[in-house]
Amino acid sequence: MKAYFGRRYMLSASHRLHADRFTPEQNRQAYGKCNNPHGHGHNYVVEVLVSGPVDPEKGMVIDLADLDGIFAAQVMERFDHRSLNLDPAFAGQVPTTENLCQVVFGLLEDCLPAGRLESVRIEETENNFFESYRQ
């Protein structure tokens, strides 16, 4: 029987939206205050959804402690209280939350001991969020 298990985490990080190939005017036009030179930060809420059969012995799709451990090692240690722009994952792409979703998806999808990563949803603020689904 297939079910879904979801878990929400919070990480705090800074970023600046800036495309190297744009002129300063184009950057300002495209990104507005998100292009301010010294960046700014968010409390990102990352929601991870895992699907799979419910293990009959444990009653679980994935053990919460395992998922927490993987998320900590793969995502929190790397991004929490850091500047996203300085991470190699964003060397060639702007650290928008769309791109962060895809990066987080890639960091988690092959590391789960059970189940399958279905989606990563990131809430940048209470009023905007982004989702990346398995293609």
Next chain:
Amino acid sequence: MVFLTRRAVFSASHYYWNEAWSAEKNHQVFGKCANRNGHGHNYTLEVTVAGETDPVTGFVVDLKWIRDLMEREVLAAFDHRHLNLEVEEFKAGKLIPTTENIAVVAWNRLGPAIAKAGGARLSKVRVYETPEIFAEYRGEA
């Protein structure tokens, strides 16, 4: 096709225990969730139905009807109860009352009445154990 979701809250206690395992293994696998006196949560139950909007009423289903169904089939049995001791599906040797299994059991309790009523179909049941932990069942095998 429109999806309509009704939310309700219930408070219940539970613990995780597999009768086929030793006490030691239960504590090792389930950690503090295996404490035999149990612990509790404020759960949020979200029930989503899918269907076409009725041209006369403008409803997919009557929200009041869904609310009453959730109350009768799930909340009356789960709210302010000890799931392991008082809910048939979770009694010793049966299902462990994990969030996943609570979603499955709620689906099984709600599904027949929704199917019998015709019109909308049950699309998903999501259960939040805390604001950060949830499980969902969509009726998939």
